[in-house]
Amino acid sequence: MxxxxxxxxxxxxxxxxxxxxxxxxxxxxxxxxxxxxxxxxxxxxxxxxxxxxxxxxxxxxxxxxxSKEELLKAVVRENLGALIAEGADIVGTFEGDTKGLLAFLLHTWWERIGETPASGIFKVILTEMGNFPDFAAFYMDEVITPSRALFSGVLQRGIDAGELRSVNLFETVHLLIFPMLMMCLHRHSLGPCHMPVRELDPHSFIDTHVDIVVNGARRRTASVAVARRAPNRKTA
Known part of the structure; x- marks a missing residue:
């Protein structure tokens, strides 16, 4: 009509x-x-x-x-909170293995956060939030706690499937997350200075990072476990 x-x-x-x-x-x-x-x-x-x-x-x-604090909270919710919720939905429907799931989540995170102006949020949080305890509590509740839960769930999924041994979830989650934050900080510190060193490729880094973490957490076969326990013997 x-x-x-x-x-x-x-x-x-x-x-x-x-x-x-x-x-x-x-x-x-x-x-x-x-x-x-x-x-x-x-x-x-x-x-x-x-x-x-x-x-x-x-x-x-x-x-x-x-207030300015409410404005910053809205910035965090818009950029980080929404992506964490989306990640939880992905975990619930993903059909691949743990390595594939972690790689997918971290590559997506980098494309949506790391490669965008939103990566600067971590510079603000890590350098200033010690002076704003109320906002720090908000960030803990809406970003840190759900992020830990998301990646703990991914690792537990791998443990339950027999892909991974029973690693300490809390420490392993931080092992996964902290290098991603450091790449964001680099982007807003040394990165703009064009230091004369080989440029780090974020996606290649993520692949290497996931490979090392997952292989380090894999269940050991019986032969490997015995070899690790066997004492070194000097030949005559």
């Missing part, structure tokens, strides 16, 4: 444009906030700076985010 000229004008006129602009505003504020928090630091960034970067008034900013 063809739209009447009046309906078409209503859908494309100034009022409709303003509505679309209003709907896009929260996302524009989050993008501006993330850029400034990474460039200047959380403590040094003022709310009015974020509003100016987004092209709105300070009052408009407060309509959506009543």
């Amino acid at each position: 063809k739209k009447s000229p009046a309906l078409h004008a209503a859908a494309t006129g100034p009022a409709s444009t303003r509505q679309r602009r209003k709907e896009a505003r929260p996302q524009e504020l989050l993008v501006a906030a993330l850029d400034l928090f990474v460039e200047r630091g959380f403590a040094a960034t003022r709310s009015e700076d974020v509003a100016a970067r987004a092209g709105v008034s300070k009052g408009t900013l407060y309509l959506y985010y009543p």
Whole structure:
């Protein structure tokens, strides 16, 4: 059915444009906030700076985010929280082995976080959150705890399937996660300085990282276990 000229004008006129602009505003504020928090630091960034970067008034900013802390929480939820929830759904439906699942999760994480401005969140968190205990508690509840649960579940899945031996989940989860955070920090520290060294390829690094962790956690065969326990004997 063809739209009447009046309906078409209503859908494309100034009022409709303003509505679309209003709907896009929260996302524009989050993008501006993330850029400034990474460039200047959380403590040094003022709310009015974020509003100016987004092209709105300070009052408009407060309509959506009543404080700078709430703005940072929204940045974290938008970029990290959503991806963690998505990862949990993937784990529930993935049909491959543990190595394939870990590789898929970490490559996806790098493409969605590491290669984007969102990687700067970790620079802000690791350098400043000791001064903001309330936000640190929020980050623990909404990022660290669910991330640990996600990767603990992946490892336990491998243990239950007989792929992995019964490793210490808490330590092994951190062994998986910390190198990813260091790559993000490198991207926002030495990376921009173009140091004259071989550039690290993140995806090649992830493949190597997963290979070493998974092979180190694999169940040992009986022959390997005996060989490890056997004392060294010197030949005459």
